[in-house]
Amino acid sequence: MKEIGIGLLGFGTVGAGVVEGLQQNGDMMAERLGVRPVLRRIADLDIESDRGVTVAAEMLTTDAAAVVDDPQVDVVVELIGGTGIARELVLKALAQGKAVVTANKKLLAEYGSEIYAMAEANQADIYFGASVGGGIPIIKALREGLAANRVESIYGILNGTCNYILTCMETQGQAFDVALKDAQELGFAEADPSLDIDGFDTAHKAVILASLAYGAPLSADKVHVEGIRGLHKADLEYALEFGYRIKLLAIIKRDGDQVEVRVHPTLVPLDSMLASVNGVFNAVMVDSDLAAETLYYGSGAGRLPTASTVLGDIADIARNQAKDASHRMSAVPRTGETLSVKPVSDVRTRYYLRLMPADKPGVLAQFTGILGARGISIESVLQKGDSVDGHVPVVIITHEALESDVDAAIQEIDALDAVLEGTVRLRIEV
Amino acid sequence: MKEIGIGLLGFGTVGAGVVEGLQQNGDMMAERLGVRPVLRRIADLDIESDRGVTVAAEMLTTDAAAVVDDPQVDVVVELIGGTGIARELVLKALAQGKAVVTANKKLLAEYGSEIYAMAEANQADIYFGASVGGGIPIIKALREGLAANRVESIYGILNGTCNYILTCMETQGQAFDVALKDAQELGFAEADPSLDIDGFDTAHKAVILASLAYGAPLSADKVHVEGIRGLHKADLEYALEFGYRIKLLAIIKRDGDQVEVRVHPTLVPLDSMLASVNGVFNAVMVDSDLAAETLYYGSGAGRLPTASTVLGDIADIARNQAKDASHRMSAVPRTGETLSVKPVSDVRTRYYLRLMPADKPGVLAQFTGILGARGISIESVLQKGDSVDGHVPVVIITHEALESDVDAAIQEIDALDAVLEGTVRLRIEV
Numbered sequence: 001m002k003e004i005g006i007g008l009l010g011f012g013t014v015g016a017g018v019v020e021g022l023q024q025n026g027d028m029m030a031e032r033l034g035v036r037p038v039l040r041r042i043a044d045l046d047i048e049s050d051r052g053v054t055v056a057a058e059m060l061t062t063d064a065a066a067v068v069d070d071p072q073v074d075v076v077v078e079l080i081g082g083t084g085i086a087r088e089l090v091l092k093a094l095a096q097g098k099a100v101v102t103a104n105k106k107l108l109a110e111y112g113s114e115i116y117a118m119a120e121a122n123q124a125d126i127y128f129g130a131s132v133g134g135g136i137p138i139i140k141a142l143r144e145g146l147a148a149n150r151v152e153s154i155y156g157i158l159n160g161t162c163n164y165i166l167t168c169m170e171t172q173g174q175a176f177d178v179a180l181k182d183a184q185e186l187g188f189a190e191a192d193p194s195l196d197i198d199g200f201d202t203a204h205k206a207v208i209l210a211s212l213a214y215g216a217p218l219s220a221d222k223v224h225v226e227g228i229r230g231l232h233k234a235d236l237e238y239a240l241e242f243g244y245r246i247k248l249l250a251i252i253k254r255d256g257d258q259v260e261v262r263v264h265p266t267l268v269p270l271d272s273m274l275a276s277v278n279g280v281f282n283a284v285m286v287d288s289d290l291a292a293e294t295l296y297y298g299s300g301a302g303r304l305p306t307a308s309t310v311l312g313d314i315a316d317i318a319r320n321q322a323k324d325a326s327h328r329m330s331a332v333p334r335t336g337e338t339l340s341v342k343p344v345s346d347v348r349t350r351y352y353l354r355l356m357p358a359d360k361p362g363v364l365a366q367f368t369g370i371l372g373a374r375g376i377s378i379e380s381v382l383q384k385g386d387s388v389d390g391h392v393p394v395v396i397i398t399h400e401a402l403e404s405d406v407d408a409a410i411q412e413i414d415a416l417d418a419v420l421e422g423t424v425r426l427r428i429e430v
Numbered sequence: 431m432k433e434i435g436i437g438l439l440g441f442g443t444v445g446a447g448v449v450e451g452l453q454q455n456g457d458m459m460a461e462r463l464g465v466r467p468v469l470r471r472i473a474d475l476d477i478e479s480d481r482g483v484t485v486a487a488e489m490l491t492t493d494a495a496a497v498v499d500d501p502q503v504d505v506v507v508e509l510i511g512g513t514g515i516a517r518e519l520v521l522k523a524l525a526q527g528k529a530v531v532t533a534n535k536k537l538l539a540e541y542g543s544e545i546y547a548m549a550e551a552n553q554a555d556i557y558f559g560a561s562v563g564g565g566i567p568i569i570k571a572l573r574e575g576l577a578a579n580r581v582e583s584i585y586g587i588l589n590g591t592c593n594y595i596l597t598c599m600e601t602q603g604q605a606f607d608v609a610l611k612d613a614q615e616l617g618f619a620e621a622d623p624s625l626d627i628d629g630f631d632t633a634h635k636a637v638i639l640a641s642l643a644y645g646a647p648l649s650a651d652k653v654h655v656e657g658i659r660g661l662h663k664a665d666l667e668y669a670l671e672f673g674y675r676i677k678l679l680a681i682i683k684r685d686g687d688q689v690e691v692r693v694h695p696t697l698v699p700l701d702s703m704l705a706s707v708n709g710v711f712n713a714v715m716v717d718s719d720l721a722a723e724t725l726y727y728g729s730g731a732g733r734l735p736t737a738s739t740v741l742g743d744i745a746d747i748a749r750n751q752a753k754d755a756s757h758r759m760s761a762v763p764r765t766g767e768t769l770s771v772k773p774v775s776d777v778r779t780r781y782y783l784r785l786m787p788a789d790k791p792g793v794l795a796q797f798t799g800i801l802g803a804r805g806i807s808i809e810s811v812l813q814k815g816d817s818v819d820g821h822v823p824v825v826i827i828t829h830e831a832l833e834s835d836v837d838a839a840i841q842e843i844d845a846l847d848a849v850l851e852g853t854v855r856l857r858i859e860v
Contacts, residue, residue, distance in 0.1 A: 021578055025579070025580060025720070027766060028765050028766055028767075029577065029578055030766075031764045031765055031766035032765060033577070033763070129575070135720070135721035137570075137574075137724070140570065140571070141567050141570070141571070144574075145571075146738065147462055147742050147746075148741030148744075148745060150455060150458065215461070273727060276706045281723075283725075288738070290447075290451050290455070290565070290734045290735065290737055290738035290741070291728060291729065291734070291735050292728070292732075292734070292735055293711075293727075293728060293729065294565060294726070295725075295727040295728065296725070296727075297727070298721060298724035298725065299722050302722075304722070305720065305721050307720055308718070308721035309575070309721070311577070311578030312575045312576065314578075315577035315578060322758075323750075323755035325753035325754070328750070328755065328758075329749055330462075333461070333462035334461045335461055335462060336458055
């Protein structure tokens with residue numbers, strides 16, 4: 001049987017998962033594919049530590065470039081992460097016409113244009129299924145299954161750490177700091193959690209999804225990003241009273257020749273499928289013109305789920321190489337359109353506002369007056385005896401309004417003497 | 431730009447959707463694929479009726495064989511349905527090495543072996559994404575995305591008609607007959623609803639999914655099938671009290687070298703993703719050894735969602751043909767294993783039993799005695815004042831038990847003088 005040689009760059013958690021997956025299911029893959037995937041070399045700076053899988057000592061090297069250059073390596077699997085050496089090695093492999101599989105969302109979000117162009121120029125395959133959604137085959141769905149569709153919107157829960165923290169805050173009534181600390185102790189959050197909880201990881205993934213949906217690499221710095229740090233558990237409780245759950249969403253939404261790409265905590269209706277996605281799970285809801293709503297759900301991270309997708313990409317490449325059909329598909333298939341990113345100030349959506357007035361008569365009238373003057377109409381108001389940090393908030397759900405109007409209204413409200421704390425503003429979607 | 435010629439067999443709802451999708455998004459598909467999909471011929475017995483799409487009169491013919499033979503037709507799209515002329519035309523196309531796209535689940539469930547062998551022998555492509563799940567790319571996920579995985583189980587809500595009826599029964603408290611009649615009036619159920627509500631449509635889809643998961647065409651007559659006809663709304667209500675919702679599930683579950691393939695109304699926990707799938711939507715939950723749980727959700731039927739998947743298959747074939755890479759993938763990739771279908775009598779699962787005793791003292795002790803004697807242990811019991819058809823039922827949830835033991839126990843219970851009606855038995859999964 002024909003073989004496809006795999007060179008692994010990075011022998012961390014996912015790398016070890018890929019090795020384990022191959023050892024466990026390599027024979028079955030060979031049956032399915034008619035091509036045998038064979039691990040040839042593994043490069044890592046640390047080739048001493050035990051990863052829980054057994055590999056021949058001569059397979060390991062600290063020289064990653066040698067793995068890329070090895071003529072027995074047909075597919076380079078980049079699991080190093082970051083945009084330094086990983087970028088160099090990916091470009092080097094593609095320049096040789098070798099196939100590349102990567103799970104590196106940051107690299108693709110920041111250097112996608114350069115990498116996709118290199119793949120195109122050398123008619124090389126680049127697959128990046130594991131860069132978004134771990135074990136969920138969402139990249140394949142967008143790039144292939146929905147190829148006949150114009151994407152209207154994508155809503156994604158793309159970060160397991162954030163979703164786990166939000167689930168704990170809601171179900172156990174934990175404060176953000178407590179939930180984060182618990183998540184860190186359980187290994188669901190990094191010691192330095194910023195990449196996750198400040199929304200940057202989700203933003204990288206949003207850039208990749210938007211590029212696939214609209215056929216052009218998108219600039220990562222155009223994405224509006226707000227994380228979940230400092231989210232108050234009171235807001236999760238008020239949201240529930242209105243029939244919503246708060247999720248950190250990546251939102252990609254087409255509006256004419258503009259596309260919104262934003263990441264922020266978002267109220268989603270309790271009866272939506274996205275509201276049912278709890279704990280470390282991820283999900284992506286795609287709305288497109290022919291298929292309508294489709295949703296993809298599963299483990300967004302983890303050793304074996306991510307390895308599943310890396311190996312699924314290798315399976316695709318094996319099928320291509322068996323038929324001498326490399327570059328059967330562009331990295332980011334063009335759609336014939338050029339969309340620009342809509343500034344967040346131009347976004348129209350519904351808002352959740354928690355205002356913190358001193359308990360003075362007439363203050364609610366002041367709030368509604370300020371909102372009304374800017375054309376922001378109110379759907380419902382909640383003012384209850386429960387206090388947040390010692391004060392009784394007013395919670396307002398608005399009808400659809402313009403972000404810049406809401407910004408201005410909040411600025412005006414927060415300048416009132418009768419307002420004790422900055423207004424909390426969250427957005428409502430789906 | 432290179433073109434790929436499409437010949438459409440069957441100009442019904444989905445056929446018209448394919449034409450509409452091509453008219454709407456054909457240019458975009460050409461950009462994405464680098465190959466232009468072009469509709470060449472349409473065959474139907476009726477070439478007069480208005481389908482809501484405009485096609486050139488000379489494109490229409492009543493001679494389906496001529497469409498298959500047309501040298502300008504590279505892909506034959508079979509949307510006739512059934513196992514008569516559809517089977518002949520599919521085999522004829524494959525025999526010529528032409529690519530085939532079909533949405534015909536009955537054909538594949540009953541004649542899959544013959545059709546897949548013909549594709550193999552002629553190195554022809556056969557894609558059948560729309561045969562299961564309408565707009566949901568579940569076939570692609572199983573055949574490609576999860577190629578590195580051993581599938582442990584699949585649970586599918588695969589029939590929108592049944593799911594719609596069950597949702598109406600639960601949310602509106604309708605009796606089965608009323609909900610069915612409403613569904614028929616709204617066009618969600620056929621005038622002759624048997625294929626849907628008696629579970630056969632779901633069974634056909636289960637056979638296709640099981641074949642893909644385990645790498646071998648499976649005999650459709652081995653599937654245990656129970657539909658939702660005559661399901662009592664009381665059972666939906668009792669299920670809810672225990673924390674479950676009733677869904678018609680296709681269940682495919684591996685146990686060593688056997689595989690269970692069954693279709694029946696099933697209690698699923700309210701907090702499972704499957705319980706959130708309401709109305710005409712479909713979903714498939716796959717559990718596999720590397721990816722763990724993944725779920726795919728969307729419109730299980732309908733003109734444009736089904737067309738989306740048909741056109742997605744055409745996109746794949748276009749990419750293959752552009753690289754001279756036909757038959758890049760087997761219809762049903764082998765896994766190197768041979769599994770047999772487990773008889774339903776050997777299934778072990780949890781049960782919901784609704785027993786209908788006359789209100790006599792000691793009858794509950796008799797029931798529990800009969801169950802206990804067969805090793806069926808009880809997890810919970812509910813006996814409430816509410817009556818069903820004038821009687822007060824006893825509802826029992828069991829721990830895991832053997833189907834044949836439960837059969838025998840029910841037979842013994844139903845023979846008791848104190849039992850007024852046959853026991854209702856449902857299974858609990860997920």
